[in-house]
Amino acid sequence: MTVINKKVVPPHAIRTIEGLRDTGYEFNTAMADIIDNSIAANASKINVTIEMDFMGDINIFIADNGIGMNEQGIEAAMTYGSPKRENQKSLGKFGLGLKTASTAFCRSLTVTTRDSGDSQIYKARWDLDHVAEADDWELLLLDPIKQEIDMLDDISNNGSGTIVTWEKVDRLLKDYQDPSGTYARRALEKIVDNLKEHVAMVYQRFLDPRFVEAPDVNIKINNELIEPWDPFCTDETNTEVVAEELQEVEFEDGTQTEFSIKAYVLPRKEEFSSDEMRKNAKLSNDLQGFYIYRENRLIHYGNWLGMYTNEPHGTLLRVEFSFEYLMDEAFNVDIKKSNISLSTELYNWLREQFLPAPRRAANERYRKGQKKSVQKASKGAHDTSNKGIGNREKDLKMSDLEVNEDTNDVQVTNKKGKVRIKLPILKPAKAGELYVSPVDSIEDGLLWEPALIDTKHAVTINTNHSYYRKVYIPNLNSSVIVQGMDSLLWALSEAELGTISEDTKHHLKELRYEVSRILRRLVEDLPEPELDNHEEY
Template sequence: MDKVNLPPNPSKLMEGLRDTGYDFNTALADIVDNSVDANATKIDIYIKMDGDGDKLIMVADNGCGMDKTTLKDGMTYGSKGDNNPKRLGKFGLGLKTASTAYCRRLSVITRHSADVEPLKATWDLDHVVKVAEWELLLESPTNFEKKYLEKTAENSSGTLVIWGTIDRLLKEYATPGGKYEQRALDKRVKSFREHAGMIYQRFLDPEDDRARNIEMNLNGKPIDPWNPFFESEPQTEMVADESIKVEVGDGTETEFQIRAFVLPRNENFSTEEAAESAKINNDNQGIYIYRENRLIHPADWLGMYTKEPHYSLLRIEFSFNHELDEAFQVDIKKSQIILNEELYKFVHERFLPAPRTAANDRYRTGKKKKVQEESEDAHDESNRNISGKEKDLKGAEIDVVDEEQNDVEVTNKSGKVSIKLDIESSVKPGQVFVKPVESIVDGLLWKPALVDGNRAVLINTGHPYYSKVYVPNLSSGVLIQGMDSLLWSLIEAELRTMSETTKNHMQDLRFEVSRILRKLVEDLPEPVLEEE
């Protein structure tokens, strides 16, 4: 058998690896991961641009640093690394592929102790293309580079990573370095600040003892931790907490932790600032996945469910260590996982149903209250319209027999009929023909009633048809009047035509129509109310 050694074309491979799909936040976090792995207690990140539009990104740390051998290994594609399976950077590619996804010149300046001169190694893609060789540049650090390494390392070991010749961060602007490009860069900075605060929360929060504390700064300002579960809020409720033992491939046993939190509604947070920080919306519901205390995949249901508003208060914390990398199929960018069939089934069928019910209940309670508040004035025009025409449309007489028992007698063209009819008082002047109520027995959408002696329709604001069809149109007087007129005419027709033999059929009809409407609007979107 013949064998032949076929090394890859360096320029083709390097250029090809620029397109591995890194977004900016993920790519820069990959560099920060290396600083965390180096046991740094301080990490400084800089994202800068000069007046000509030339951009520079640097990450400095006071970690263990590298000697010449370790530096060369670290700059090797597919490097061996230190073989520590707990490392956040675990594939030996992140430093290179994440960096060159956005820059054409990657430099690493490092020292493994305070009493040695720093070393520098550079991958320059333009140089590699020119010489068509895997030629790493070993250079002397500039005074500028030494200065920024020293600012963070402060007479100790440390590393400075620099992205130069950045060509993929922003689009080209007519005025390079001008206010529009600076504004776009500021958005990138703000986005990464929020991203880093979220994924390194356990490291940044001195109150969280699950990970060692790290000081992390971006452009000279501290990055604040963002805990998606807001456990410090009095009304945050942990509704499930399990530690599950798992046997891995070699027969050893490990475990993962999964907890479910139902957050308060916006109006129930302790302060307006806390409510704003919690970012209660569809995007932030779901499972937050942590590997070795670093968030690797936020706010997703992993294909189990779609994101719906009534689960916007539910957030799941899922934590595991490196021993479960294979079971969870962690990808090279550490940006997602795929659960194997057994774990997927456990989370989907056994763990999530109860927390989803709790989140739905809390959402619905507040939603019903808000819908009721918004509906209070929505039917005024309908009441005025019916008031002007009601006498001309009168087709049945109603006499109250026993107000306490809701017993009435209806006289229509079929004769006299004894029925039970809700007898109510208006809650506001003029609301005597169409009255919104929080609920109706049996979940009916509507039913007839007497309000201040007037034939009226009660409309159930707790029915899904009301929240999904009425509520989005509350500002449209014509549509609301049209729907109100339809329901009022149905109760008027019911009272005109009922007899002793048909009176129960009318109630059955309302029940069936209400049930069918509930099903028909099931897939319609939930309304966005004013507070949302």
């Protein structure tokens, strides 16, 4: 290839800036990008103020007492694709976060700053409307106003620091008929509350003075000091660490690093040592899975990175995964530092070697509580079935059963003749429960089994079978559906007793076993039931 000439082709200013507004930032993620810059500047105090004026206009200020910037520093920081930081551990990564995160929600981004070696305050602004008018990359250099000087002096004690200001905020709230009215203000309050929770989680290690590996940082949002939120409930005595690894990594160029991974199984709701601990745990289907930390900053949480779907039985399992900046490329950390993807080798190691044991432990603990919940939920659910079958049993029964008290077996007399079989002989668990009885388990994991309850032809149903959990439980409020399913299982049991013989008794049990096995497989992909009204996990 022959190069005839070279020409620098700069990007079109306003089209580029407007395009970068749509990089997919959510508000919490965007705010975290600005806070990252403050932490990278060694700030120990960060104050976030989000306010709405009487016209409904929103202004946002992020002030810190970090090292600040001189004139060259602020121009570099405001450059799209700013120079790479000397400290590669910095939470800022691509030199785009300040600009793209801010303009994702506002049309005017201002930075006001003062460093420790210069008493002068520098101020620069990207105003998208001005860029459009000038049709060029014109950064406005301005004099600070009194509000900014006072804010900077207050947080820095007249020392170094920086203020990031968002004005012309046009993408935070939807359009309200009354932009400053009650509904708009309530919506903004909800956004602020969500941000507080997000900051408490993402910067937990910086906010918690007990975590010595990260510098201490105080963050206030609208004058409220943010307390750290620990997703692993490490202060709860009943939290279990069920697996942990420290893995060394060596890259092709000889660079060596390591990552750590630790799996926690949280207590079931009734196992927490206090109501406060239980409430603070925030047990939720959306908060299970990996919690991935880059340089002690949470960058991803709340799922299994495509390995598994989030289901209630995984609610108690949270996995801490920590790595340093040297593994950025291996984890493909994105521009927003909110997503990662794993190499095939690491993905397979996690899924096939590390996670199986923690998943079994979490599942076992969950099932113990779920078993109680299912029992509670199913209480009384089969009453209509018992009544309906009782009204027709005499007309429908196909055999006579006689109990041998000495051998505890049952002689069945039907149209095929007589045969002796083992059959559960039960007392009613409660008054009226004579024909359909939910039980904790049945041998060989069967879904149902013929039984005798107080001399009545009955069926027991295994509430621990996944078909009962996933099909019965979601429909317990519909007596018609429950009665229909109960009637089917009672009919199968009665038909078995009415046709059983010495030659077929083993085959009929095998049939129940195979049907139970097939049903278990068929419902594998059905969601686990939400037991909010009953659950005690």
